[in-house]
Amino acid sequence: MPSNNNAGAPVEQITEKRDLHTLTRGELQELLAAMGQPKFRAKQVEEWVWEKNAQSFDEMTNLPKALRDALGERLTLGGTTEVARQVSSDGSRKYLLRYPDGVSVECVGMPTRNRLAVCASTQAGCAMGCAFCATGAAGLARSLTAAEIYEQVMHVRDDFNARVTSVVLMGQGEPFMNYDATLAALRRLNSPEGAGIGARHLTVSTCGVIPQIMRFANESEQFTLAISLHSAVQKTRNMLMPGVRKYSLINLYNVMGEYVNKTGRRPTYEYALIGGVNDTESELQALCDFCEGTLAHVNLIQLNEVEGSKFRPSTEARAADFVRRLASVGVEATVRNSRGSDIDAACGQLKQRLR
Ligand code: SF4
The missing domain is CATH 3.20.20.70 (Aldolase class I)
Known part of the structure; x- marks a missing residue:
């Protein structure tokens, strides 16, 4: 199960990986901003997670590969x-x-x-x-x-x-x-x-x-x-x-x-x-x-x-x-x-x- 032990901590200070599903919209925006990404990225990521039910970062084909890799280093996705x-x-x-x-x-x-x-x-x-x-x-x-x-x-x-x-x-x-x-x-x-x-x-x-x-x-x-x-x-x-x-x-x-x-x-x-x-x-x-x-x-x-x-x-x-x-x-x-x-x-x- 994804751990929520880090809930509430600034996302960039998270040591244990959280599952992307557990991030609020604000936390996702904050994380992407800290990674130097434009604002529209949060919407793209959310579409993959909630509408398209993506099970891996690699499925997010409209995100640059470097961003997919960087997200994978910071977060988990699915595992069900x-x-x-x-x-x-x-x-x-x-x-x-x-x-x-x-x-x-x-x-x-x-x-x-x-x-x-x-x-x-x-x-x-x-x-x-x-x-x-x-x-x-x-x-x-x-x-x-x-x-x-x-x-x-x-x-x-x-x-x-x-x-x-x-x-x-x-x-x-x-x-x-x-x-x-x-x-x-x-x-x-x-x-x-x-x-x-x-x-x-x-x-x-x-x-x-x-x-x-x-x-x-x-x-x-x-x-x-x-x-x-x-x-x-x-x-x-x-x-x-x-x-x-x-x-x-x-x-x-x-x-x-x-x-x-x-x-x-x-x-x-x-x-x-x-x-x-x-x-x-x-x-x-x-x-x-x-x-x-x-x-x-x-x-x-x-x-x-x-x-x-x-x-x-x-x-x-x-x-x-x-x-x-x-x-x-x-x-x-x-x-x-x-x-x-x-x-x-x-x-x-x-x-x-x-x-
Ligand atoms: S019917 Fe079964 S699943 Fe539903 S409340 Fe009773 S014990 Fe729980």
């Missing part, structure tokens, strides 16, 4: 490698990327006719310990930097050679336990000088870290929010999602009301249907009560099976019951087609099994 990939029968591709410190994460590209959606990770592993999740079982290795989150999306873009139309931060990790890096990555993905993806097509999925939900509501961009709900019964949710036990459902309900009032945007509730656990009559009634009268969309996902897990998916008929009953109380719900489940790339299946 794809160490494995799997391709699903539905066209989805799952990648295992490894960072220079040896930590690896997975991300997934999901193409449809004119679109390319990416599911990216915000942490390597996860500390939340959701009972149905392969990532949670492995624990947290570390949080990712904004550049590392951004780079996953660009890696998928380059591999498909297609524009990314949407991103969900729903891979490994809890984005709101890595809030600042997540927001910085979203801003770069949204920026015309980055990936240029519309804010409404950038979605953060959280299991309900309440203090960060209102912080997110107060951000100026119109990013989209998804909540992993999975049960509207406190006891069941505590069992399925022990990492958010301290944030009760009633508090979640209240904060989501504030979120909607503040933003006017419709949040999504993710609900993985688990046979005999959260698909019973009382669970369905509780879900209807939780959502009725609120601005919400429910995404029902038939649980993706995880090797060694005691949980099994509900039946399709039960998923259809959920859709009908939610509709009867005025709540829109859809059964989401889970992409890439044959390569363990679907929700809750990402882990470092390729390593």
Whole structure:
């Protein structure tokens, strides 16, 4: 991983090499000025780093060779490698990327006719310990930097050679336990000088870290929010999602009301249907009560099976019951087609099994 130990030191006094991705625009300008370069060079370098996803200084062909060499003497660039990939029968591709410190994460590209959606990770592993999740079982290795989150999306873009139309931060990790890096990555993905993806097509999925939900509501961009709900019964949710036990459902309900009032945007509730656990009559009634009268969309996902897990998916008929009953109380719900489940790339299946 690029070291940030030198962050804040004048760039010319840096002894340990920093990764170019970690430099602010001001620091880059300062460095290039100290190297006697004209002002426009900073823009050229930034284009290579953020728009073109250059992986080496030698790719920066519109910079003089001497400058490329001089930058390489002072900074590092990238060092992330794809160490494995799997391709699903539905066209989805799952990648295992490894960072220079040896930590690896997975991300997934999901193409449809004119679109390319990416599911990216915000942490390597996860500390939340959701009972149905392969990532949670492995624990947290570390949080990712904004550049590392951004780079996953660009890696998928380059591999498909297609524009990314949407991103969900729903891979490994809890984005709101890595809030600042997540927001910085979203801003770069949204920026015309980055990936240029519309804010409404950038979605953060959280299991309900309440203090960060209102912080997110107060951000100026119109990013989209998804909540992993999975049960509207406190006891069941505590069992399925022990990492958010301290944030009760009633508090979640209240904060989501504030979120909607503040933003006017419709949040999504993710609900993985688990046979005999959260698909019973009382669970369905509780879900209807939780959502009725609120601005919400429910995404029902038939649980993706995880090797060694005691949980099994509900039946399709039960998923259809959920859709009908939610509709009867005025709540829109859809059964989401889970992409890439044959390569363990679907929700809750990402882990470092390729390593
Ligand atoms: S479902 Fe998400 S928050 Fe829960 S353990 Fe898995 S990665 Fe973490």
